[in-house]
C-alpha cells in the first residue's frame with residue numbers, strides 16, 4: 001500500500017484478536033490462529049458447535065487461561081489497539097472488559113445483591129453503589145429479589161444476575177458465553193432483549209452462542225468458528241441468508257438429526273463458489 | 277451448684293478460645309483448601325509477642341493490637357513464601373508443609389524467648405470476684421466478652437463488608453470470583469492474616485491469668501482441632517459451635533468424670549473431644565454445620 005494513497009485510518013476497534021493460538025497443558029492445541037474484531041459500539045456474535053474453542057477464546061481475552069493451564073503461544077489480544085501482555089483477570093476487568101461465564105456461575109449460597117457486589121469488587125465504594133442502583137433500574141426483578149439466595153432463582157433470573165454482576169464494573173465490552181444455554185424459548189427471548197438493552201446502554205457485546213438464530217437476530221456482525229478456526233464471518237444480515245450457515249446452524253437439523261459440519265457443507269459450496 | 281456455675285464459666289471461656297482458633301482453621305481452609313496445622317505456632321508466637329511488648333512497657337491493649345499486626349504479617353508471609361507454591365499439590369503435602377511451618381515457628385519462639393515460663397503481664401492476673409456466692413475468675417469473664425466481640429466482628433465483616441463478601445464468593449466459585457477481579461492469591465493472603473489476628477486473641481487469653489507463656493501454649497490448637505472438625509471445617513458457624521461444645525465438654529469431664537471414674541485416667545478430658553469428633557463424623561462426615569459439596573483439595 002502506498003503512503004500517498006493511504007485510506008482514512010479505520011477507527012481503532014475496542015477489541016482485536018489477532019492470529020491467536022492457544023495451547024492447554026503445553027500440548028493440546030485448541031485455537032489455531034483466530035482473528036476477530038469487535039468495533040466500538042457493536043454487538044458481535046461468535047457461533048460454533050461444542051468444542052470449537054469459543055470459551056477458550058473468551059478465556060484468552062479475560063485472563064482466565066492460566067488457571068486452566070492454558071497459554072497463548074502465538075498472536076495477541078488488543079484492547080483499544082494496545083496489546084495485552086501478562087495482565088491478570090482483575091486488571092482486565094479494570095480495563096473495561098467483563099465476562100459472563102458459561103453456565104452463569106453464580107455464587108449460589110450468596111444473595112442476589114451479594115453476587116452483584118462481587119461484580120463491583122474492583123471499584124471504589126461510591127461508584128460501586130451507583131452501579132448497583134443502575135443495575136436495579138435496568139432489572140427491577142433483581143431489585144425485588146435482592147435478598148434472595150441466588151441459587152434458588154429460576155434459570156432466567158439467574159442469567160439476569162450473572163449479566164447484572166458483570167455489568168457492575170461498567171464495562172465497555174461484555175463477553176457473554178452462551179447465555180441462552182438451558183433456557184426455555186420464551187426466556188431466550190428475554191435474554192435477547194437484555195443483550196439489546198445492554199447495547200443500548202452503551203456497552204459493546206461479544207455474544208458467544210450455539211443458538212445462532214437468537215445471536216444473529218441481535219448482533220451486527222458474526223463469526224463462525226470450527227475446530228479452533230474462524231471459518232466464516234460477515235454482517236449478520238448476510239450470514240442469516242448464507243446457505244452454509246443456514247444448513248449448519250439455522251435449522252437443517254430439526255428433529256434431532258446430527259448437525260452437519262459447517263466444513264462439510266462448506267467445501268462443497270466453496271468449490272461451487274470458486275467455479276462460479 | 278456453685279461448682280457447676282464455675283465450671284460452666286470456665287468451660288465457656290475455654291470454648292471461646294477454641295472458637296477463635298477454629299474460626300482461623302475454617303477461614304484458611306475455605307480460602308485455600310489447606311488444613312493449617314501451623315495455627316498453634318501462630319498462637320504461641322502471638323502470645324510471646326504480646327508478652328514482649330508488655331515487657332517493653334507498651335500498654336496492654338496496644339500491645340495486643342501490635343502483636344496482632346505482627347502475627348498477621350507473619351501469617352501472610354507464610355502464605356506468600358510457602359503455601360502459594362503448593363497450589364495443586366496433594367492434601368498430604370500441605371499437611372506436612374504446615375506441620376513443618378509449626379516446628380519452625382516453635383523453634384523461632386524458643387530461640388527468641390527460651391524455655392522458661394514467662395508471665396504475660398495482663399491486667400487481670402489471678403483476680404477473682406464473688407457473684408451470688410460463686411467465685412468467678414475475672415479473666416474468664418474477659419475472655420468470654422472479648423472473644424465474643426472478636427467473633428461478632430468477624431461475622432459482621434464476612435456478612436457485610438466488601439472483602440467478606442468477596443471471600444465467601446471465592447470460596448463458592450474461585451474462577452467466577454477471579455473473573456470479577458477477586459484474586460485468589462489476595463484472598464489467601466488475607467485469610468492467613470486473619471488466622472494470625474485470631475491466633476493472637478486466643479493466645480493472649482490462654483496465657484492470661486496464672487497460666488503464663490511457654491511453648492505448650494501451642495498445643496491448644498491441637499486441642500481445638502477436633503472442635504473444628506466437629507463443627508464442619510468449611511463452616512464459620514460450625515467453628516463457634518464446635519469450639520464452645522468442646523470447651524464445655526472438656527471442662528465438665530475433667531470436673532465430673534475424672535473424680536467419679538478414676539479408672540478412666542486423669543487425662544480423659546483431653547481424649548473426650550476426639551471421641552466426640554469421631555462420633556459426630558460417623559453420623560455427619562462433614563461435621564455439624566459443614567456442607568457435603570464443599571470439598572476442595
Ligand SMILES: Nc1ncnc2c1ncn2[C@@H]1O[C@H](COP(=O)(O)OP(=O)(O)O)[C@@H](O)[C@H]1O
Pocket residue numbers: 024025028030048049050051052053054055056057068069
Ligand atoms: N482446561 C482444558 N484443558 C484441556 N483441554 C481443554 C480445556 N478446556 C477446553 N479444552 C478443550 O478445548 C476444546 C475447545 O473447548 P472450548 O473452548 O470449551 O469450546 P466451546 O466453548 O466452543 O465449546 C475442546 O476440545 C475442549 O475439550
Ligand SMILES: [Mg+2]
Pocket residue numbers: 051054055056102177
Ligand atoms: Mg463453551
